[in-house]
Every structure is written in C-alpha cells, then in structure tokens.
Amino acid sequence: xxxxxxxxxxxxxxxxxxxxxxxxxxxxxxxxxxxxxxxxxxxxxxxxxxxxxxxxxxxxxxxxxxxxxxxxxxxxxxxxxxxxxxxxxxxxxxxxxxxxxxxxxxxxxxxxxxxxxxxxxxxxxxxxxxxxxxxxxxxxxxxxxxxxxxxxxxxxxxxxxxxxxxxxxxxxxxxxxxxxxxxxxxxxxxxxxxxxxxxxxxxxxxxxxxxxxxxxxxxxxxxxxxxxxxxxxxxxxxxxxx
Amino acid sequence: xxxxxxxxxxxxxxxxxxxxxxxxxxxxxxxxxxxxxxxxxxxxxxxxxxxxxxxxxxxxxxxxxxxxxxxxxxxxxxxxxxxxxxxxxxxxxxxxxxxxxxxxxxxxxxxxxxxxxxxxxxxxxxxxxxxxxxxxxxxxxxxxxxxxxxxxxxxxxxxxxxxxxxxxxxxxxxxxxxxxxxxxxxxxxxxxxxxxxxxxxxxxxxxxxxxxxxxxxxxxxxxxxxxxxxxxxxxxxxxxxx
DNA sequence: ATGTAAACCAAACAATTGGTATGCCGAGGC
DNA sequence: GCCTCGGCATACCAATTGTTTGGTTTACAT
Numbered sequence: 001x002x003x004x005x006x007x008x009x010x011x012x013x014x015x016x017x018x019x020x021x022x023x024x025x026x027x028x029x030x031x032x033x034x035x036x037x038x039x040x041x042x043x044x045x046x047x048x049x050x051x052x053x054x055x056x057x058x059x060x061x062x063x064x065x066x067x068x069x070x071x072x073x074x075x076x077x078x079x080x081x082x083x084x085x086x087x088x089x090x091x092x093x094x095x096x097x098x099x100x101x102x103x104x105x106x107x108x109x110x111x112x113x114x115x116x117x118x119x120x121x122x123x124x125x126x127x128x129x130x131x132x133x134x135x136x137x138x139x140x141x142x143x144x145x146x147x148x149x150x151x152x153x154x155x156x157x158x159x160x161x162x163x164x165x166x167x168x169x170x171x172x173x174x175x176x177x178x179x180x181x182x183x184x185x186x187x188x189x190x191x192x193x194x195x196x197x198x199x200x201x202x203x204x205x206x207x208x209x210x211x212x213x214x215x216x217x218x219x220x221x222x223x224x225x226x227x228x229x230x231x232x233x234x235x236x237x238x239x240x241x242x
Numbered sequence: 243x244x245x246x247x248x249x250x251x252x253x254x255x256x257x258x259x260x261x262x263x264x265x266x267x268x269x270x271x272x273x274x275x276x277x278x279x280x281x282x283x284x285x286x287x288x289x290x291x292x293x294x295x296x297x298x299x300x301x302x303x304x305x306x307x308x309x310x311x312x313x314x315x316x317x318x319x320x321x322x323x324x325x326x327x328x329x330x331x332x333x334x335x336x337x338x339x340x341x342x343x344x345x346x347x348x349x350x351x352x353x354x355x356x357x358x359x360x361x362x363x364x365x366x367x368x369x370x371x372x373x374x375x376x377x378x379x380x381x382x383x384x385x386x387x388x389x390x391x392x393x394x395x396x397x398x399x400x401x402x403x404x405x406x407x408x409x410x411x412x413x414x415x416x417x418x419x420x421x422x423x424x425x426x427x428x429x430x431x432x433x434x435x436x437x438x439x440x441x442x443x444x445x446x447x448x449x450x451x452x453x454x455x456x457x458x459x460x461x462x463x464x465x466x467x468x469x470x471x472x473x474x475x476x477x478x479x480x481x482x483x484x
Numbered sequence: 485a486t487g488t489a490a491a492c493c494a495a496a497c498a499a500t501t502g503g504t505a506t507g508c509c510g511a512g513g514c
Numbered sequence: 515g516c517c518t519c520g521g522c523a524t525a526c527c528a529a530t531t532g533t534t535t536g537g538t539t540t541a542c543a544t
Contacts, residue, residue, distance in 0.1 A: 047476075065382060068472035071390040075382050087379070090372040095379050095477040119364055129371050130332040136374065137329070137337050139381035140307060140317050147388045147433030148313040151531070183492070191389030193532050198493065214540080215491080230310040234289075235337040393501070424521065435502050440523065456510085457521075 005032045005107035008057050012081035015168070016134075016240050017127035026121050030114075032107040037100045043085075044098040050088045052108045056080055059104030060180065064188065065096040074189040076138060077101070077162060081169055086132050089114055102180050134237045141235040146191045149230070154190045155200050156229035159210065163219055164233055179217045247274045247349035250299050254323035257410070258376075258482050259369035268363050272356075274349040279342045285327075286340040292330045294350045298322055301346030302422065306430065307338040316431040318380060319343070319404060323411055328374050331356055344422050376479045383477045388433040391472070396432045397442050398471035401452065405461055406475055417464045424457045 006028045013019060013027070032055065037043065043061065044050050061078040063085075075096060078084040085098050089111055118125035141161075145154050159179070166177045181189075187197045204210045209225050211218045219225055248270050255261060255269070274297065279285065285303065286292050303320040305327075317338060320326040327340050331353055360367035387399050401421070408419045423431075429439045446452045451467050453460045461467055 063382075065386050067386060067390050068474070073386045073389040075385055087375045090368060091375050091379065091479050093476060093479070095479070096382060122361060125367070126332060129374070132371070132378065133329045133333050133374060136378035136381055137333065139378055139385060140305075140338060143317055143381060143384055143388060144307050144309060144315040146385060147315040148309050182490090184490095194492090195494090195533080196531055199531090202493080232310070234335060237333050237335070237337070426521080436522090437503075437524090438501055441501090444523080 005034060005055060005057050006030055008081045008107075009055055009083070011169070013124075013127045013131070016238060017123075017130060018240055019123055019127060023121050023124050023127075026117055026124060030109055030117065032109050035106050035108060037104050037106060039100055039102050041100045042097055043100060043104075043106065044088070044094055046094050046097045048094050049092050050085065050094065050111075052110045053083055053089060053114060054085050054098065055107035055109060056082050056084060057105040057107055060101035061098060061104055062101050062185070062189075063096050063098050072188045073191065074185065076135070076142065077189070079162075079165055079169065079171070083128075083131065086128060086135070089128075101185065130237075137235045137237055151190070151192055151196055151200050152203070153229055154192070155186070155197070155204070156209070156225050157231055158186075158189060159217065159219055160222075160226050160229045160231045161236075163222070164231075164236065168236075168238060175220070175222045176218050180215050181217070182215045247276060247297060247299050248272055250323045250349075251297055251325070253411070255366075255369045255373070258480060259365075259372060260482055261365055261369060265363050265366050265369075268359055268366060272351055272359065274351050277348050277350060279346050279348060281342055281344050283342045284339055285342060285346075285348065286330070286336055288336050288339045290336050291334050292327065292336065292353075294352045295325055295331060295356060296327050296340065297349035297351060298324050298326060299347040299349055302343035303340060303346055304343050304427070304431075305338050305340050314430045315433065316427065318377070318384065319431070321404075321407055321411065321413070325370075325373065328370060329377070331370075343427065372479075379477045379479055393432070393434055393438055393442050394445070395471060396434070397428070397439070397446070398451070398467045399473060400428075400431060401459065401461055402464075402468050402471045402473045403478075405464070406473075406478065410478075410480060417462070418460050421459045422457050423459070 009030075010024055010027050014024070034057075043054055046065070056078050058080055061084055063075040063078070064072050065075060066072050076084070085094070088094060114128070118128065145157050149157060162179055163172060163177050166172050171177065183197045183201070184194050187194045190197065201210075201212060205212065207224075209219070209221050209228070211220055252266055252269050256266070276299070285296055288307070298320055300322055303326055305317040305320070306314050307317060308314050318326070327336070330336060356370070360370065383403075387396050391399060404421055405414060405419055408414050413419060425439045425443065426436050429436045432439065443452075443454060447454065449463075449466075451461070451463050451470070453462055
C-alpha cells in the first residue's frame with residue numbers, strides 16, 4: 001500500500017523535476033501511513049502544528065481560510081499526487097485549513113523523514129522546494145483571477161485550470177473530466193456569492209460551454225472556455241527545464 | 243558596499259530562522275552586485291529567465307501580473323531585506339513582473355552562488371526555502387483580502403500589514419510610517435478601481451483613520467484600522483520556532 | 485412511504501463598485 | 515514664465531454582484 005502512495009509522489013515529482021535512480025529509491029523508502037477520509041473533513045486545521053505532511057493519493061482536497069466575520073475563501077484545489085501542506089515542513093503553524101472535497105485516500109509522511117531525505121538527497125529537496133514554489137505560482141494566478149477578472153472569466157479560468165491539471169496526470173478522457181464540487185464551494189473559490197455562481201453556470205450551460213449534473217461538471221466547448229478565461233498555462237510550470 | 247547588502251539579508255534571515263556563525267559567514271561571502279533603479283522600473287520581466295536573485299536593500303518594490311485584456315493585478319509588496327524573486331532559483335520562467343515602486347537600491351546574487359551555498363549550508367537552504375513559504379502565506383492572505391473582504395476592509399488590511407512589516411524591520415516611528423504609493427497602484431493591489439480607492443480613502447480621512455499628503459500615507463488611528471481590517475498576523479510567520 | 489436536509493434554481497430588489505467626464509493642483513521640462 | 519502631464523478629487527450614471535426569499539429536486543434516513 002505504501003508503495004502505491006510513494007509511486008503517486010514519484011510520478012508527480014519526476015514529471016517536472018530531474019531525479020536519478022537513487023533519488024527515486026529514497027522516495028520509495030519513505031515511511032507513509034495511509035488514511036481515508038470522507039468528503040468535507042478537516043485534514044489539517046488552521047492553527048495546528050503538524051508533524052507530518054499529507055500526500056493526496058486519490059480524491060480532491062482544498063485549502064481554505066476563514067475571515068473573522070465568518071466568510072470562507074478557498075485558496076487552492078488539489079488533485080492526486082500533490083502534497084497540499086508541504087509548507088508545514090518549515091512553517092510551524094498552519095495559517096489555513098486543509099480539507100477533503102470528496103472522499104480521499106491520503107498518505108502521511110513524518111516531517112523527520114522528509115527532513116532526513118532532504119539532507120541525503122539534495123535533488124529531492126530541490127524538487128520538493130520547487131513544488132512549493134509552483135504552489136505559490138498558483139496562488140498568484142488565483143489572486144489575478146479574483147482581483148481582475150469578471151465572474152464569468154473567473155469561473156471559466158477555474159474550470160480550464162482544473163481540466164488542464166487533471167489532464168497532466170491522465171485523469172481526463174478527451175475533453176471530458178469529472179469535477180465534483182458544490183456551487184457553494186465554487187463560490188468560496190471565486191470570491192462570489194452562491195446565487196451569482198448559479199447565474200454564471202446557467203449562462204455557461206445555455207452557451208453550451210459546460211454540462212453539469214448535480215455537482216459533477218464537464219467541459220463541453222473547451223476552446224471557447226479557454227478563450228473566455230484568458231488562460232495562459234505558464235504559471236503551472238509544468239515542464240522541468242528551460 | 244556588498245557587505246551592507248549582505249547584512250540586510252542576514253538581518254532578515256536571522257530574524258526568523260536559527261543560523262549559526264558559519265552560516266552567517268557564508269552569507270557574508272556571497273557575491274552581490276549592487277544596482278540602483280528609479281521608481282516604476284521593471285526589475286525582472288514576466289517571461290524572462292533570470293540567472294540571479296534580487297535582494298531589496300532600500301525602497302519599495304512590488305510584483306504584478308497582467309491579464310490578457312490589459313488589467314494589472316499587484317501580487318505583493320516588498321520592503322527592504324526581502325528577496326522578491328527567490329522563486330526564480332527553481333522556477334525557470336518568470337510568470338509575473340517584479341518592479342520598483344519607489345527608487346530602489348538592489349543587490350543581485352547569481353543563482354549559481356545561491357545553489358552552491360544551499361549545498362554547503364543546509365540550514366541556510368532551509369531558511370531561504372522558508373522565506374519562499376512565507377511569501378506563499380502572504381499570497382494566501384492576499385487572496386482572502388481580495389476575495390472575501392469589502393473595499394474598506396481590504397484597504398485597512400493592506401495598511402495594517404505594511405505597517406506591521408515595516409515595524410518588524412524598525413522602519414516605523416510610533417504609529418507613524420511613510421508608505422509612498424499612488425492611488426492607481428493601490429487599486430491594482432486591491433482589485434478595485436481608482437475612483438473607488440479614492441472614495442475609501444476619503445472616508446478613512448473623515449474618520450481620522452489615516453492621513454495622506456500626496457502619495458505618502460500615514461496611519462493615525464492604528465487600533466481602529468486594525469479592527470476594521472480584521473487583522474491576524476499569524477500568516478506573517480514572524481517568529482522562528484513553535 | 486414519508487420526512488428532512490442539502491443542493492439547486494429563480495426572481496425581485498438592493499448595494500457595492502465601476503466607468504466616464506471634468507476640473508484642479510503641483511512637479512518638472514523648455 | 516508657461517505648458518504639459520500625472521495624480522488627485524468629485525459628480526453622475528451604469529453595471530455587476532449581493533441579499534433575501536421561496537420553491538423544487540434529490541438524497542438519504544426513518
């Protein structure tokens with residue numbers, strides 16, 4: 001079981017980093033404890049001081065932060081292969097929550113093991129550092145999305161981003177992918193109200209851009225959606241060199 | 243001259259990281275080229291592939307990103323002691339611009355020197371990694387600010403954050419600090435229009451929260467502003483341990 | 485089968501925020 | 515000295531988005 005978990009991580013890291021055999025071997029020997037969680041459960045809570053990092057093997061997760069007056073803002077969405085709280089390795093206190101969006105299979109890796117690995121295998125350390133930097137790049141785009149795009153553009157951008165990331169890990173079938181999220185959670189992603197999310201979704205459907213049954217969304221007209229979004233994938237830093 | 247530059251960096255890193263004498267010494271020996279730039283100049287351009295990192299010695303800088311339709315969103319503000327493009331060490335292509343806000347004195351450190359340093363002094367590497375993680379934490383708060391706070395709250399939050407960060411490096415005198423920024427740039431920080439920024443500023447002045455002459459802002463009623471902002475400094479991760 | 489809760493949909497209305505136009509003032513160039 | 519330009523202020527109007535409310539469907543438990 002731990003080997004499945006490790007391989008998700010290795011796939012992820014080798015996709016956008018250059019690692020050698022010894023690096024991969026070291027990754028395979030990481031002690032990973034598996035745990036399953038239902039949807040909408042807290043994985044790591046704001047204010048806590050985690051001693052391990054969480055590897056997402058299966059399912060969707062997200063990070064979110066509450067304002068003092070009780071509003072929620074989603075900060076990022078996470079898909080299989082990612083380590084959504086890698087920052088806790090060097091930032092002792094969580095400044096936000098990490099939650100499951102759907103039922104998830106998770107792997108937990110002790111900080112001590114990761115720190116040791118980083119000392120032994122500098123290239124792995126660099127790869128992990130790089131992952132946190134890509135994380136930050138995605139935050140930057142998220143800022144632009146909320147700050148300077150209209151509700152329509154915002155939503156289009158979110159769909160295109162998720163599709164693009166899922167495709168990179170082979171979880172799409174042609175233009176189609178499944179993305180199970182509630183309209184309320186979408187609103188918290190986009191800094192909008194639920195009603196307005198609904199409005200925009202209706203208009204997308206009328207224009208034949210997406211299909212949606214219950215909380216499963218599918219892109220129909222991908223190129224059009226991409227155009228609406230003004231999507232430029234540079235910020236995903238999908239490719240290692242150059 | 244280079245020693246002044248290095249000391250700004252050392253002050254910054256030792257403030258929130260535990261480094262020993264050899265680490266500090268290694269930092270002091272970094273080759274740093276100084277350069278001065280006028281206000282509103284591009285330091286590192288979107289799309290470029292920098293071979294050095296930029297240390298801000300004096301002045302204000304900011305990072306910004308354009309949307310395809312020409313709108314600008316500011317992603318972060320930077321104050322002396324910070325390395326605003328440290329991410330370029332592992333992310334080869336810039337996904338945004340780095341610019342001077344005011345006239346700046348900058349130090350440039352070759353990537354090669356930093357990479358070498360990271361291999362020799364793992365604790366320095368961790369400290370630098372940590373800086374990029376704090377960066378990301380600030381992006382997260384920026385997202386919350388734009389996504390879930392009203393224009394008034396947003397602006398209050400920005401002022402309180404900048405004040406708090408300037409105080410940490412000893413650049414405030416009691417409640418007072420100077421923050422030279424144009425209303426247009428403020429708008430790009432907050433995801434608002436210039437007119438609305440002006441409205442909010444007027445109301446802040448009427449309420450005696452801030453003073454502003456030309457593009458120099460000063461906080462008058464700090465505690466009130468902090469309350470309006472709903473400010474919680476956790477995300478700044480100002481303290482090393484725990 | 486029935487009840488309940490959550491998600492979704494829809495309409496009317498309200499509020500915040502954006503756009504455009506205009507005038508003023510101070511800084512700097514000639 | 516004068517001109518131009520950028521930044522600031524203000525007014526008016528428009529548009530986007532939020533709020534409130536209520537109704538419908540779906541899922542699931544009893």
